[in-house]
Amino acid sequence: xxxxxxxxxxxxxxxxxxSCFAIIEQxxxxxxxxxxxAVAAYSTPRGAVIxxxxxxxxxxxxxxxxxxxxxLLCPEVIILTPDPEKxxxxxxxxxxxxxxxxxxxxxxxxxxxVINFKGSRAMQxxxxxxxxxxxIKADIKRELGEYxxxxxxxxxxxxxxxxxxxxxxxxxxxxxxxxxxxxTFTQLDLIDxxxxxxxxxxxxxxxGIYTPLDFLNAPxxxxxxxxxxxIVGYYWYLRLRGHEVDxxxxxxxxxxxxxxxxxxxxxxxxxxxxxxxxxxxxxxxxRGQDYVAHGVNLWLTFENxxxxxxxxxxxxxxxxxxxxxxxxxxxxxxxxxxxRVTNMSVSVFNLKPGxxxxxxxxxDSRLDTSSLAKAADMVNDRYGEFTLVPAIMANMQDLxxxxxxxxxxxxx
Numbered sequence: 062x063x064x065x066x067x068x069x070x071x072x073x074x075x076x077x078x079x080s081c082f083a084i085i086e087q088x089x090x091x092x093x094x095x096x097x098x099a100v101a102a103y104s105t106p107r108g109a110v111i112x113x114x115x116x117x118x119x120x121x122x123x124x125x126x127x128x129x130x131x132x133l134l135c136p137e138v139i140i141l142t143p144d145p146e147k148x149x150x151x152x153x154x155x156x157x158x159x160x161x162x163x164x165x166x167x168x169x170x171x172x173x174x175v176i177n178f179k180g181s182r183a184m185q186x187x188x189x190x191x192x193x194x195x196x197i198k199a200d201i202k203r204e205l206g207e208y209x210x211x212x213x214x215x216x217x218x219x220x221x222x223x224x225x226x227x228x229x230x231x232x233x234x235x236x237x238x239x240x241x242x243x244x245t246f247t248q249l250d251l252i253d254x255x256x257x258x259x260x261x262x263x264x265x266x267x268x269g270i271y272t273p274l275d276f277l278n279a280p281x282x283x284x285x286x287x288x289x290x291x292i293v294g295y296y297w298y299l300r301l302r303g304h305e306v307d308x309x310x311x312x313x314x315x316x317x318x319x320x321x322x323x324x325x326x327x328x329x330x331x332x333x334x335x336x337x338x339x340x341x342x343x344x345x346x347x348r349g350q351d352y353v354a355h356g357v358n359l360w361l362t363f364e365n366x367x368x369x370x371x372x373x374x375x376x377x378x379x380x381x382x383x384x385x386x387x388x389x390x391x392x393x394x395x396x397x398x399x400x401r402v403t404n405m406s407v408s409v410f411n412l413k414p415g416x417x418x419x420x421x422x423x424x425d426s427r428l429d430t431s432s433l434a435k436a437a438d439m440v441n442d443r444y445g446e447f448t449l450v451p452a453i454m455a456n457m458q459d460l461x462x463x464x465x466x467x468x469x470x471x472x473x
Contacts, residue, residue, distance in 0.1 A: 069303075073218055075176075078172040081172035082100040085209070096139060100141050109126070110128070115231055152172070158200045191236060212227065213233070220256075224237060224254065251270075284297055316412070327398045337382075343409060345382075353412070354380075356373060357385055360405070363399055363400040364401040371396070373392065389407050
């Protein structure tokens with residue numbers, strides 16, 4: 062039986078910081094406000110743009126355009142490199158504002174949150190959610206700065222709230238309800254829907270679905286058995302109608318760290334030193350969230366566009382930086398490097414919650430390793446990253462620059 066649209070009171074809010082890194086830089090420096098600004102991974106000609114101000118976007122400077130192309134599009138563009146601490150600070154202050162309204166907030170990335178207002182303090186006070194949204198906008202300007210703007214979308218589920226947040230950028234506030242859902246969908250293309258990329262759009266087109274309204278009107282049976290041929294089709298059927306299917310937290314599956322090498326190399330000694338630092342960053346995230354791992358992965362990409370990856374499951378628990386490094390280094394030793402390495406990533410997987418299990422009578426060395434890892438983390442947390450490091454990492458503070466994760470930020 063087909064399910065009706067969700068006509069319940071919309072209590073889910075999606076909020077994202079407009080042009081996050083660029084607007085934070087403009088807030089910090091009034092001299093570059095109202096000017097085209099692009100934040101690039103590197104300032105060199107091939108550095109990729111990771112954020113652009115609305116002035117830069119108007120000149121055609123979009124994500125992943127390189128610096129050389131950006132300057133051809135707009136010779137006066139101001140190119141900046143990332144300042145992660147500034148962005149992390151903005152994220153924390155952004156979160157602080159939202160916690161004044163409810164504890165039910167979920168960070169989706171460094172610049173966006175989902176908020177569930179069901180039973181919240183704001184709702185108990187009798188406020189309309191649109192009014193709450195306007196108050197949040199004002200609070201964010203007071204906390205982060207007058208130049209900072211956010212987009213807010215409100216609906217009955219996370220998916221439609223995100224759709225609403227993208228309707229009128231920048232500085233918009235829109236609500237999608239059962240009453241205006243069909244009208245809203247007439248204004249959009251399939252590619253405007255979160256989760257629909259060009260590949261999925263082509264798949265839907267083959268099934269005779271060309272617009273969001275076609276997608277909404279498609280029967281559940283067609284989506285489940287003909288288009289997606291799995292339970293995924295049923296989830297899309299519910300999602301499009303405003304019913305929540307995206308609120309389940311399936312937990313961490315892995316921790317990792319990736320680095321794009323500014324100084325590309327084939328030298329395994331140099332790569333080993335980079336590898337240790339990646340292992341240290343990965344290990345700190347693993348221990349900080351109280352997990353142990355049972356697998357390590359190493360991934361390399363090369364200048365000739367080839368890549369190499371190897372995973373190794375482990376019988377013993379992986380916990381300390383040393384544990385991760387020993388496995389990753391063995392994998393690095395085994396690879397035949399065909400060209401200069403451009404990217405390196407390390408990750409740990411097969412996670413289980415908790416610190417290392419109780420060790421046997423003769424496992425004192427592993428107990429010491431785990432205890433030392435925790436002690437080193439406490440020192441680095443208090444006095445700054447890489448204050449206490451293994452000898453191989455001496456004088457490496459500037460070798461790998463700190464980067465901002467765009468995905469999960471639960472461990473910020």
